[in-house]
Amino acid sequence: MKCNVMLFIVFLFYVKLIPAACNLNLNLGSDHVVWTVKNKNGSISIPATVPGGIYSDLHKAGVIGDILAGFNDVLTRWVAYDTWTYTGLFHVTEEQLTTNVAHLVFHGLDTVAFIELNDAPVGAANNMFVRYVFDVKKHLKVGVNELKVVFQSPVEAAKQRSDKHFTLPACVPDIYNGECHANQLRKMQASFAWDWGPAFPSVGIWKPAEVEFYNGSIIRSVSTYAERKNGKWKLNIKAYLESSQEYKQIDGYLSAKLLLEGNQDVKVGKDVNVSTREDGMAEVELNITISENVVRLWWPNGYGDQPLYDLFVFFSTRGNKNEISQKHLRIGFRTIVLIQIDASTKLGNTTGGQGLVFYFEINGYPLFLKGSNWIPADILPELGYNETTVNGLLTAARDAHMSMLRVWGGGLYESDYFYERCDQLGILIWQDFLFACAMYPVDTEFLESVKTEVEQNILRLQHHPSIAVWAGNNENEGALRGNWYDTQPQFEKYKEEYIKLYVETMRPIVENLDLDNREYLVSSPSNGLESELEGYIAQNPSDPHYGDVHYYNYLADNWDMNIYPKTRFGSEYGFQSWPSLATTKTATQDPNDLRLDSEYSKHRQHNPNGNDYIVQQIDRHLKLDQNDTNYYEKFVFYSQITQAMAMKAESEYYRQNQYEWYTMGALYWQLNDVWQAPSWSGIEYGGKWKMLHYYAKWFFAPVLVSPRLLLTGDVDVYLLNDRFVPIIDAQVIVDVFNWNSLIPVKSQSYPANAPALSSNKQNFSLSMWDINRDEIFLRFTLKAEGVSSSPYNFIFPKPLKSVKGLTTPSIKIKVSNPTDRLSGKQIYYPVDVQVNTVVLFLWLETAGIEGQFEDNGFIVTNPYIRTYFITKKRISSEKLERTITHQYYIH
Numbered sequence: 001m002k003c004n005v006m007l008f009i010v011f012l013f014y015v016k017l018i019p020a021a022c023n024l025n026l027n028l029g030s031d032h033v034v035w036t037v038k039n040k041n042g043s044i045s046i047p048a049t050v051p052g053g054i055y056s057d058l059h060k061a062g063v064i065g066d067i068l069a070g071f072n073d074v075l076t077r078w079v080a081y082d083t084w085t086y087t088g089l090f091h092v093t094e095e096q097l098t099t100n101v102a103h104l105v106f107h108g109l110d111t112v113a114f115i116e117l118n119d120a121p122v123g124a125a126n127n128m129f130v131r132y133v134f135d136v137k138k139h140l141k142v143g144v145n146e147l148k149v150v151f152q153s154p155v156e157a158a159k160q161r162s163d164k165h166f167t168l169p170a171c172v173p174d175i176y177n178g179e180c181h182a183n184q185l186r187k188m189q190a191s192f193a194w195d196w197g198p199a200f201p202s203v204g205i206w207k208p209a210e211v212e213f214y215n216g217s218i219i220r221s222v223s224t225y226a227e228r229k230n231g232k233w234k235l236n237i238k239a240y241l242e243s244s245q246e247y248k249q250i251d252g253y254l255s256a257k258l259l260l261e262g263n264q265d266v267k268v269g270k271d272v273n274v275s276t277r278e279d280g281m282a283e284v285e286l287n288i289t290i291s292e293n294v295v296r297l298w299w300p301n302g303y304g305d306q307p308l309y310d311l312f313v314f315f316s317t318r319g320n321k322n323e324i325s326q327k328h329l330r331i332g333f334r335t336i337v338l339i340q341i342d343a344s345t346k347l348g349n350t351t352g353g354q355g356l357v358f359y360f361e362i363n364g365y366p367l368f369l370k371g372s373n374w375i376p377a378d379i380l381p382e383l384g385y386n387e388t389t390v391n392g393l394l395t396a397a398r399d400a401h402m403s404m405l406r407v408w409g410g411g412l413y414e415s416d417y418f419y420e421r422c423d424q425l426g427i428l429i430w431q432d433f434l435f436a437c438a439m440y441p442v443d444t445e446f447l448e449s450v451k452t453e454v455e456q457n458i459l460r461l462q463h464h465p466s467i468a469v470w471a472g473n474n475e476n477e478g479a480l481r482g483n484w485y486d487t488q489p490q491f492e493k494y495k496e497e498y499i500k501l502y503v504e505t506m507r508p509i510v511e512n513l514d515l516d517n518r519e520y521l522v523s524s525p526s527n528g529l530e531s532e533l534e535g536y537i538a539q540n541p542s543d544p545h546y547g548d549v550h551y552y553n554y555l556a557d558n559w560d561m562n563i564y565p566k567t568r569f570g571s572e573y574g575f576q577s578w579p580s581l582a583t584t585k586t587a588t589q590d591p592n593d594l595r596l597d598s599e600y601s602k603h604r605q606h607n608p609n610g611n612d613y614i615v616q617q618i619d620r621h622l623k624l625d626q627n628d629t630n631y632y633e634k635f636v637f638y639s640q641i642t643q644a645m646a647m648k649a650e651s652e653y654y655r656q657n658q659y660e661w662y663t664m665g666a667l668y669w670q671l672n673d674v675w676q677a678p679s680w681s682g683i684e685y686g687g688k689w690k691m692l693h694y695y696a697k698w699f700f701a702p703v704l705v706s707p708r709l710l711l712t713g714d715v716d717v718y719l720l721n722d723r724f725v726p727i728i729d730a731q732v733i734v735d736v737f738n739w740n741s742l743i744p745v746k747s748q749s750y751p752a753n754a755p756a757l758s759s760n761k762q763n764f765s766l767s768m769w770d771i772n773r774d775e776i777f778l779r780f781t782l783k784a785e786g787v788s789s790s791p792y793n794f795i796f797p798k799p800l801k802s803v804k805g806l807t808t809p810s811i812k813i814k815v816s817n818p819t820d821r822l823s824g825k826q827i828y829y830p831v832d833v834q835v836n837t838v839v840l841f842l843w844l845e846t847a848g849i850e851g852q853f854e855d856n857g858f859i860v861t862n863p864y865i866r867t868y869f870i871t872k873k874r875i876s877s878e879k880l881e882r883t884i885t886h887q888y889y890i891h
């Protein structure tokens with residue numbers, strides 16, 4: 001397979017120069033090599049998968065059941081306490097052993113491991129995010145070779161390190177059922193448990209492994225930077241050549257070819273003859289200058305297209321005509337700058353004008369970024385790289401108008417595929433480094449390992465146009481300032497260590513290696529430049545005048561916009577809900593578990609008092625009787641309504657505040673889930689959309705009329721316009737409805753407008769003092785030329801539990817044959833809904849048919865609505881119609 005790829009690439013460029021080459025590398029994946037794994041005392045010995053992990057292997061072998069079912073997270077914890085030895089037998093040929101260099105390469109080992117080849121120790125590993133390269137030339141033999149990777153229990157390893165290098169906090173809260181000292185290991189921090197996830201302290205060869213054979217040198221990484229100047233793009237390409245430490249000279253020819261619009265290409269190349277550094281590496285640059293009009297600009301989702309251009313880089317070793325190393329990247333042409341300048345330049349002499357703005361300027365335009373936070377796609381890291389799962393989540397983000405995701409610091413540097421999809425979908429990435437909610441040790445061994453980790457990951461990722469910014473850690477500035485972990489008695493020591501790690505160790509590496517000059521923020525949230533002025537631990541890291549803000553408030557009324565803080569950039573905010581019954585039933589089949597007070601439910605809720613907060617929010621707005629026979633089912637549904645409405649309020653509030661505060665980002669917590677449990681996610685484990693994700697499609701719509709109910713009872717109206725063209729001469733139609741009729745009792749139209757890329761507060765305000773607010777609600781519609789769609793919006797002046805006139809609707813649902821509206825392999829089934837009165841939160845579900853609705857959770861104010869069921873499966877429309885069930889709110 002590898003050989004074929006090589007031939008194709010070679011054909012493209014070298015067809016006349018050299019004969020096709022085939023590299024001699026040996027893939028050590030379990031598709032090619034037989035692997036087994038056994039525990040310390042040999043009581044378990046089973047086939048193993050590479051790349052993979054111990055929990056997957058034990059599950060496949062039938063030793064443990066579905067790890068996400070019931071209480072299996074704690075029932076399988078013994079796995080994490082044992083020692084696991086992976087053994088692979090592979091075959092080496094005489095030809096392979098003729099090469100000068102034989103490197104055993106592990107692209108990812110999770111985590112503390114000792115490696116033996118043919119009974120000789122060849123090295124050790126202790127950082128899951130690092131690629132390990134071991135020189136095994138002298139250990140290999142022609143014929144069968146035995147490779148052993150012995151994984152120490154990560155729980156034990158963390159404890160051993162903690163005994164020597166203790167740093168706070170010791171353990172996660174008891175309610176997580178987790179493990180201690182995650183901060184001692186360079187391992188996915190969430191694998192020791194989080195407030196939304198179980199502990200699965202995995203071990204395994206979680207990324208590909210191979211033996212590389214060559215004579216001269218290979219291209220290990222390529223980094224790029226496209227600078228726009230005087231009508232031209234100057235593309236700087238840096239190839240990181242790697243050789244054996246025994247060969248001090250790299251001698252050969254480096255070339256690059258860039259494909260442009262209209263089947264054009266440019267090629268450059270040069271002779272290389274350089275000495276390597278001690279680690280066997282050398283860097284060589286190439287530059288290509290092209291005219292601006294041979295490429296198109298790359299834009300975030302919603303702001304334009306995402307053209308990508310193929311860049312091939314080749315290195316051929318002198319005297320070894322058959323030996324060519326190549327890299328293929330797809331690059332985008334765009335500029336991105338994080339602007340932090342005096343806010344008065346935007347907002348004048350106002351409260352909002354104090355401090356510094358914080359926004360991304362892309363291709364010269366300030367763009368409001370909408371999106372969410374990404375946690376690992378699976379609690380087992382190897383499954384988190386599953387392309388089907390990743391693609392499903394990223395396209396769902398794209399479909400909800402998201403233009404940025406924050407890859408959160410307790411997870412992973414994601415797969416190449418992940419960032420390639422983000423490049424294609426236009427989803428910008430805020431990339432945290434993988435430090436979260438803890439203090440971290442700074443002993444030499446730890447810092448050296450972090451340095452390698454940062455170097456390698458910057459070089460692997462930096463060419464992606466989707467990456468927008470790096471952040472040193474998640475919430476550790478806030479944690480230290482806020483004394484979350486009892487650090488106060490040793491504040492100065494912890495502060496010094498904080499600076500040593502994020503500022504003195506990591507920052508220079510990022511700044512040196514990221515050719516694209518992206519900003520490195522020390523923490524998220526932080527006050528950005530202001531935090532730095534204040535010595536990196538700001539007095540108030542949540543100061544709304546600076547940087548980004550994380551905001552959670554479970555006690556106040558989350559549907560009320562007036563509770564939310566002003567911020568320059570909301571990078572985290574959220575509220576919990578429970579997953580649907582369908583999803584929960586993939587974790588338990590016992591009907592007795594489906595109660596809020598069951599041991600199962602308590603086990604799944606890691607947020608202290610989490611269910612109380614949800615119940616309190618529900619009680620503010622909806623009527624839910626404790627004694628209702630369907631209490632649990634309704635509770636789950638209402639929890640999703642409450643979450644969707646809360647995130648709608650907060651997200652729209654941030655969008656509105658582009659006007660008064662120059663808020664320029666809204667990323668809610670969190671996009672996805674790792675198990676079937678209550679969490680802040682908008683998408684359930686397995687891919688089912690909660691009401692929140694459907695609402696995100698509406699509240700992140702490029703054009704939206706967004707009303708704000710003030711404490712005075714008046715309503716301000718904002719017109720949100722995330723487009724490059726202004727909205728002029730538009731009308732906002734405000735319909736006043738009684739709860740019991742689909743015919744508005746009053747309609748009024750107001751002139752409206754919004755400049756390009758803006759939120760514009762309209763020059764009218766609605767007063768509702770003269771009406772009976774228990775009986776009515778307001779609907780907002782935009783009529784504007786050139787605006788193809790803009791969702792309805794609503795104001796409910798009174799809590800829904802106390803409105804008068806809401807009546808039980810009659811609802812008819814009809815499914816027709818699929819339209820010819822196709823997108824990829826998706827089929828669109830028209831779903832027509834007919835009602836006779838106002839329906840609140842009409843929620844459609846299909847049992848057992850994979851797919852989702854185009855929209856859902858409707859506030860129905862028209863007698864007919866049409867939506868679509870989107871699926872890859874072809875089914876009869878009658879059958880689909882029969883499987884559709886619905887729910888709605890009524891008291």
Ligand SMILES: *[C@@H]1O[C@H](CO)[C@@H](O)[C@H](O)[C@H]1NC(C)=O
Pocket residue numbers: 039041042043078082
């Ligand atoms: C071997 O180890 C397993 C897992 O730790 C343990 O359950 C089992 O009792 C041990 N067996 C023997 C024979 O010691």
Ligand SMILES: *[C@@H]1O[C@H](CO)[C@@H](O)[C@H](O)[C@H]1NC(C)=O
Pocket residue numbers: 249251273274318
């Ligand atoms: C490459 O450089 C080395 C060391 O300077 C030199 O000995 C060798 O002749 C050079 N090779 C070529 C092809 O110029």
Ligand SMILES: *[C@@H]1O[C@H](CO)[C@@H](O)[C@H](O)[C@H]1NC(C)=O
Pocket residue numbers: 236285286287
């Ligand atoms: C390529 O461009 C970079 C950045 O402008 C410059 O520093 C470098 O000297 C150039 N290299 C070559 C080989 O022209």
Ligand SMILES: *[C@@H]1O[C@H](CO)[C@@H](O)[C@H](O)[C@H]1NC(C)=O
Pocket residue numbers: 098099100214215320321322323
């Ligand atoms: C590497 O060098 C050996 C010995 O000189 C030669 O037989 C072999 O063909 C070379 N391999 C490649 C890929 O050029």
Ligand SMILES: *[C@@H]1O[C@H](CO)[C@@H](O)[C@H](O)[C@H]1NC(C)=O
Pocket residue numbers: 349
């Ligand atoms: C800003 O406004 C305040 C209050 O209106 C006023 O006292 C102050 O002089 C103004 N500052 C500038 C620089 O205009």
Ligand SMILES: *[C@@H]1O[C@H](CO)[C@@H](O)[C@H](O)[C@H]1NC(C)=O
Pocket residue numbers: 386387388389
């Ligand atoms: C990825 O996940 C999908 C959906 O769960 C599954 O069907 C597929 O087999 C997985 N792919 C791999 C390579 O494990």
Ligand SMILES: *[C@@H]1O[C@H](CO)[C@@H](O)[C@H](O)[C@H]1NC(C)=O
Pocket residue numbers: 625626627
């Ligand atoms: C629920 O039932 C209990 C016991 O029958 C009763 O005491 C309580 O008043 C009921 N609560 C409501 C809200 O009806």
Ligand SMILES: *[C@@H]1O[C@H](CO)[C@@H](O)[C@H](O)[C@H]1NC(C)=O
Pocket residue numbers: 763
């Ligand atoms: C807003 O409306 C009032 C009254 O209709 C008018 O006097 C004023 O000029 C308007 N302001 C703007 C900015 O359009």
